[in-house]
Amino acid sequence: MIRWGDRVARRSAILAVAGSLLREQGLSALQMREVARRAGIALGTVYTYFPTKEGLYAAMYAQRLDEMLDELEPKLASMTDLEELFVVIATSYRDVYAEFGKELDILAVAGGRSNLAPEIRDQLVASAGRLLAAVRSILVRAAEKGIYAGAADPDLVLTLLWSTVTGLADHFTSIRHEMHRHTWDDTVRFAAHTLIRGLVEGPVPQAFSGMPQIDAESDARIEG
């Protein structure tokens, strides 16, 4: 039992209870009354710790991301392979996505002007920063080795990679993935391989002439 007035321990307990509720039964079962009941406190008390349900949710998300990054950073530090980078990050993020779903996106929340408590917002910004820093440093290392097509704007590369990460996470979190027999591992590795192959410098295959930017009539025509 948490003693009366121990706000730090109580806050953790609420987060823990809410987390298990979310994991076990999904978002629709995450109700403030149920959180209060499982935490052994009154309904109103939850609101003295978190301003709204959304605030509670954001705090849970921030905590989960920190956990993810604590696991991820050591792996990324020693990593030199762009495909592996993609696979490892995508797989970690998929697990977070499976819990928190489409409601929250680390790069969206961290960048946005939502009504979050400043502390939570800062925590999310920090997490996003850790993730971006890790990815950027690998891209830079790759660019220095001349393998990665450094000509493309890093923002574009990051947007493409992150969009694919979230898109794949979404795919395998929805019933969509039951439409074919491929596993997550097969699919992410194929995605990683294809993307990196497309990004990497080198001779342009066949009809392509390697103009990586806007051009109304592209040069990848099948005929002619």
Added chain:
Amino acid sequence: MIRWGDRVARRSAILAVAGSLLREQGLSALQMREVARRAGIALGTVYTYFPTKEGLYAAMYAQRLDEMLDELEPKLASMTDLEELFVVIATSYRDVYAEFGKELDILAVAGGRSNLAPEIRDQLVASAGRLLAAVRSILVRAAEKGIYAGAADPDLVLTLLWSTVTGLADHFTSIRHEMHRHTWDDTVRFAAHTLIRGLVEGPVPQAFSGMPQIDAESDARIEG
């Protein structure tokens, strides 16, 4: 005014009213009372046309997808360029996504076992079929010309392309896209170029040896 008992016209009117509500004010403003009020009918009447709010939403989505495909199919029929294909589909879908957001995904709803009215489900399955048929026919045409790397499983290719389409749509529908200055057009074209370049057959750039499948130690190492 719709005359008493004209269920066909009334149904259309409800869908139209709900659609404008969704477009103008977003999902949170789509409330059954407001739909009834704007349609000039009683709250209970809405429920004689649509079994639940979700059913109404799915019907709106199905209608919007039909509209999208009516626009898309003629364009796709004469299309031979894989990059253009990606750009055109992604852009159309982004507009749908901006309205209906993450709640519904054509390939998820069509494949799933949700509690939709059979007619709506059938309509969604048909839409998904139209989209997949169009894409597949272009991939096949490309494979015949020997440009597209037909070796890769078409399911994998489709999953990757569709995941990126939804990921990009999500990116540009969230505040995330404000984090950099690139437009939708720039980004989708870059994505299309990179993906198709990665998928296309041809000499493998630099250290790559073109093994497109699972391999724990990938060969895209930066060093060694």
Added chain:
DNA sequence: ACCTGAACACCGTTCAAGT
């Protein structure tokens, strides 16, 4: 048959009162 709208159920949020 089709339509009505008051009533119910559910859940996020508030706040005056308790310790």
Added chain:
DNA sequence: ACCTGAACACCGTTCAAGT
């Protein structure tokens, strides 16, 4: 200071009654 829980607000859904 911290906690309580009844009460309020809101909105999806139902159903007995109306035409």
